[in-house]
Amino acid sequence: MTPDKKKILRLFEDLAERERDTLLSFAEFLHSRTHQQRVIPSDPLAIPRPTKESVVGAIKRLTATYPMLDQSRLFNDTSMLMTAHLMEGRPAKEVIDQLEALFSRHFDQWCTEQAAGGLSP
Numbered sequence: 001m002t003p004d005k006k007k008i009l010r011l012f013e014d015l016a017e018r019e020r021d022t023l024l025s026f027a028e029f030l031h032s033r034t035h036q037q038r039v040i041p042s043d044p045l046a047i048p049r050p051t052k053e054s055v056v057g058a059i060k061r062l063t064a065t066y067p068m069l070d071q072s073r074l075f076n077d078t079s080m081l082m083t084a085h086l087m088e089g090r091p092a093k094e095v096i097d098q099l100e101a102l103f104s105r106h107f108d109q110w111c112t113e114q115a116a117g118g119l120s121p
Helices: 003-014 017-034 055-065 071-088 092-117
Strands: none
Touching (some): 017 055, 017 071, 055 071, 055 092, 071 092
């Protein structure tokens, strides 16, 4: 095992379960940024919001719902909302509502860019 892999594993093992979930979510987020599908739908996928959902679950759901969006463009705002939930104690429902609005705004912007010149997602 490489030193980097050992380090990440050691850090992961030292985290509480909640922080582990956050780290895994960000790792999946970063992975999805660099391993996007070749066929990208032009409409959001119909993935309903569960009645009980964590912020991490919402990020995963919204990332899957909007595969056409460039996740790097969402990263800062998504991170700030996740931090507000974890560090400031903002309620999950409120943060998830804001995440949904954020992804929707980015989708609207993506549609505008596509109509203006077919910029890549």
